[in-house]
Amino acid sequence: MRKPERFRRFLDYFTTHFPEPQTELRYGNPYELIVAVVLSAQCTDKRVNHVMPALLEQFPTPAQLALASADNIFPFIRSISYPNNKAKHLAGLGRMLVDDFGSEVPSTIEELQRLPGVGRKTANVIVSVIYNQPAMAVDTHVFRVSHRLGLVNKTATTPLAVEKELVRYIPLVLIPKAHHWLILHGRYICVARTPKCEICPLKGFCKYYITNFGQPAAEDLNAATTPSI
Template sequence: MRKAERFQRFLEYFTTHFPEPETELQYGSPYELIVSVVLSAQCTDKRVNQITPELFRQFPTPAHLAAATADDIFPLIRSVSYPNNKAKHLAGLGRLLVEEFNSEVPSNLEDLQRLPGVGRKTANVVMSVIYNQPAMAVDTHVFRVSHRLGLVSKAAKTPLAVEKELVRYIPTELIPKAHHWLILHGRYICVARTPKCAVCPLTSICAYYARQIAPLLENLPSLPSAPELPPQA
């Protein structure tokens, strides 16, 4: 199957069956989203959503966060991955938002990446979710699913390479949605260890399925036919 056709069928399926995907992070403002995304690095959205209500109760604005130290923040985020580093990042993020951005979350890649704890992936999430810009954030789910489906080439061995190949084929207005489609498909269907191919609606376009699963099914011995019952008297 040609790559353009694979993309077309991928987009057709999701625009039909899941037209308005949303992030699973719970937030009420751009400030809350960027904090949540920083916390979500190598951590589940479910865990982040469990701790952020109290975090935002104590630090409801960038100014409150800017006035805090890493030691103030750490007890509230200790259950996420790498809490020491993230506490330092959040304290620095709050200060930079206040000092250089008038407590507003910037809307461009360069300024976002100046914030502590914010790399290209986090910046793209903010640009996509908050500002609806055509930014493709490539996390582990997007990286895995795009390779398995065959949306990107084997040569795309870095998140940036995957991002560039994806945005080349996805219409600009659908890039923010496609980011969520790939994440959610990877989170619930195309999981890392044992993908749920039996319930996946995309097996007809999936390169992994064609290469790894379909040949096994073809080689299964056929079941014997049920014996015919004698005609009723």
Template sequence: MLKKDRYKLLIEYFTQHFPEPETELAYSNPYELILAVVLSAQCTDKRVNMVTPALFEAYPTPEHLAVASPEEIFPYIKSISYPNNKAKHLAGLGKMLVEQFSSEVPSTVEDLVKLPGVGRKTANVIVSVIWNQPAMAVDTHVFRVSKRLGLVTKAAKTPLEVEKQLVANIPNDLVSKAHHWLILHGRYICVARKPKCEECPLTHFCAFFQKNFPNIPDDPENKLSGV
């Protein structure tokens, strides 16, 4: 199957079944979202959503966060992964938002990556979710799913290379949605250790499925048992 056909079938399926996907992180404004995304690195959204209500209440604005020390922030996030480093990131992020960005979350990837704890993936999430820009945040889920489905070439070895190929093949107005489609599919169906092919609605165009189960009919309604 040609790669362009895989993209066509992916878009057809998700636009029909999940036309308005959303992030699973809880937030009410760009400031809260950037804190939540920084905390979500190597941590589940579910866990992040458990700690952010108290964090947001304690530090409701960048100004509040800017005067907080990492030691003061730590108790609010101690149950998530790498709390010491993330407490330092949040403290520095608050100060930089106030001092360099007039307490506003930047709207460009170039400015966002200047903030402590914000890499390209986090920046892409922010501009995609808040401003609906055609940015593709490539986390472990997106990287894995795009490879397994056959949406990117084997030569794409880094998140940036995967990002470029995905953005080049998905219409601009759907890139921000496709980001969520791929993440959620990887989180619940195409999991890392043992993908749930028996539940997957995408097997009829999945390169991984076709390679590993060549004798199973190439049928979108097909469901495996005992895979």
């Protein structure tokens, strides 16, 4: 199967069954989302959602976060992975939002990457979710699933290489949604250690499945139902 056909089937499936995917991080405004995304690096959304209410009660705005030190922030995020580094990032992020951006979360990838703790992946999440720009954030789920499905080449060995291949074949209007589709599929079905291939609705065109289990049954070639994710 040629790559354009794989993308067509991938997009057809999710636009039909999950037309409006959403991030699982809870947020009420751009400031809350950027804080949550910084905390979510190598940490589950569930854990981030657990600590965010108390953190935001103490630091509800960029101005209040800007007045905090890393030591002030640490107790609220101690259960998050790498809390020391993330506390330092958030303290610096608050100050820069106030001093350089008038307490507003910037809308460009270049400006976002100036903020402490914000790399390209985080910047892509912000511009995609908040500003609906055609940016593809590549985390471990997106990287894994796109390779297993055969959407990207084996030579795409970096997140940026995967990002470039994905955006080449996905229509601009669907890129923000495709980011969520790949993440959610990787989080609940195409998991890292033991992918749930037996219930995967995409195995009819999945390279990983064909390599490991052979050609799928006829009924899987045009699967029309999905397990809940």
